[in-house]
Amino acid sequence: MERLLCNKREENFLIVSGSEFKHLKALRLRKGEKFEVYCEGRLFLASLSEVLKDYAICSILEEIEKPLPKPSVVLYQCLPLDLRLMEEVVDRVSQAGAVRLVPLMCRRGFREIQKVEERLERWRKLSLASFKQCKRPEPMEVSTPLRLEDFKPEEEVLLLLDNFTANLTLRDIDLRSKSYGLVVGPEGGFSREEVDFLKSRGCLPLLLKPYVYRSEMAGAVAVALIMNLARD
C-alpha cells in the first residue's frame, strides 16, 4: 500500500500538500482509494476524498498501530570524511531496521560539528523518505552528533565492528537481548586508543565475514543480520 506524509490534520481529515501532493498525483490515486498517511508522528489508514488545485483532502479511516520489530538496534556511525556518504548510511540502515542512527565524531572521521548539524535536517528527510519506501512502523530517528569521548550508550549489548582485532563473529554473540548498540568506524578505521576506549565502555569487538566492508555498508549489514537472526 502507498504511504504519504503530511503535516496538517483537521479533525478526521488530513491535508496533503507540497511535494507529497505531487507524489499523490503521480500515483494517480482515485477518490475512495486507500493508502497510509503519516502525520504528526502517527500513521493512519486514509482514503482519498478530494483533490483540489494545490492539495488533497483524505479521510482518516483508522490509526495504524504496528509494534516495532524486536530487538532494538542503535547504530553509532563514525562520520565519513565526505559527509555525502552519510546519506547512503541513513537510507540503508533505516531499511535494515535500526531504531536510531547516532552520527559519531572520531579521530579519522569528519569532525566539524557545525557542518554536521547543518546536515541533520537533510538526513532526517532521507530517513522519512526511507520510512515511506520500506514501510517501517516508525521513521528511524537521526540523533544530534556525538563526540566519541561522550559515548555513554545504554543498550544491553554493545558491539564494536572491528576488522582488525576482533575474533568474535555474530555466531558467538547471544542474540536474545532486547537492545544492541553497534559502533562503526570511519574509512580509515579507529585508532588503537579509540578501540581501547570503546572496549572500556563495554563494547565487544565483532568481525563481519568474509571481507572488509566499506564503512557506509558495514553498519547496514550488521543491523540487518541482527534483525533477522535475533530471537524474540
Ligand code: SAH
Ligand atoms: N581502512 C580499514 C578499513 C576500515 S572499514 C582497512 O584497511 O582495513 C571501516 C569500518 O567498517 C571499520 O572501522 C569497521 O567498523 C567496519 N568494518 C568494515 N569491515 C568490517 C568487518 N569485516 N568486520 C567488522 N567491521 C568491519
